[in-house]
């Protein structure tokens with residue numbers, strides 16, 4: 001196994017953690033929390049779970065960037081396939097959206113949760129949901145572009 005393959009493996013594991021975590025949060029954790037918990041318990045649970053997940057995503061992003069940039073430099077940045085350019089552009093969009101979610105609606109949700117203002121916290125949580133949904137769609141699109149090739 002070459003070092004390049006190790007970098008590719010780490011790149012893919014970081015993507016699996018990020019994209020898979022978004023899928024779990026949207027389609028398992030959120031509906032289950034809505035089904036079984038009142039807002040006073042659901043909002044703190046979602047805030048605590050997202051807070052832990054977002055810390056992991058920061059590490060995943062650092063790994064994606066470190067491995068991705070290294071592989072791109074090793075492969076030669078002058079003759080990159082179009083699929084790679086899509087991956088890098090859409091990946092940068094995903095990262096921008098993530099850091100916006102963390103700095104704006106997630107931070108506001110925390111303040112509202114501390115003040116026990118559940119309706120306001122739920123509104124910020126809804127903004128987080130939309131941002132994560134968008135990022136999940138972009139992430140799956142990048143994987144499709146990379147695996148289906150140029151079109």
Ligand code: HEM
Nearest residue numbers: 015064065068069071072087088091092094139142143146
């Ligand atoms: C924005 C920074 C990124 C950079 C610089 C980058 C760079 C790279 C490079 C150079 C490769 C190696 C391609 C090869 O040798 O075949 C690669 C593979 C890959 N990347 Fe990225 N990437 C980035 C972000 C992302 C993101 C955000 C995703 C998905 C959400 C992603 C998904 C993939 C996949 C699925 C492969 C493997 C393709 C295969 O198995 O052939 N990348 N990336």
